[in-house]
Amino acid sequence: MAPHHVNQEQPPMNQLFVTDIIHFLDDNGAIASTLPPPAMIMATSLSNIIAQVTSQLNPQTTVNCWGQVNDLPCKGLIEAGVDIDTLEIIWACPICHDHGVIRQWQYTFFDCFEQWALDDEDTLPVLS
Numbered sequence: 001m002a003p004h005h006v007n008q009e010q011p012p013m014n015q016l017f018v019t020d021i022i023h024f025l026d027d028n029g030a031i032a033s034t035l036p037p038p039a040m041i042m043a044t045s046l047s048n049i050i051a052q053v054t055s056q057l058n059p060q061t062t063v064n065c066w067g068q069v070n071d072l073p074c075k076g077l078i079e080a081g082v083d084i085d086t087l088e089i090i091w092a093c094p095i096c097h098d099h100g101v102i103r104q105w106q107y108t109f110f111d112c113f114e115q116w117a118l119d120d121e122d123t124l125p126v127l128s
């Protein structure tokens, strides 16, 4: 008997980005000027996410999504937080559902945690 065909509901079209931010940085810790434009846009956006997540409690950032919806720039604003277990920064776009994790952001230029109590986990912004 043929297996019953299950009409699987596909999740929304979206991409998962796993990025080690240091791969975008030069020897001085700045965003590498040699990056091609798409990578430059992503690196700039990711660094802004890091800076905002580590300097505010609110998971809502002012970082514009760099994805596209129907071939037009996505109008979403990235939401982000810190995974308390892994200390990876998790981000997601509420409009196009692109999402990802950022690793190795600690101690970069964009890490603002040192300005406030890192040992108080209750103060970490967490994306629910």
Ligand SMILES: [Zn+2]
Pocket: 065, 066, 067, 068, 074, 075, 076, 093, 094, 095, 096, 097, 098
């Ligand atoms: Zn988006």
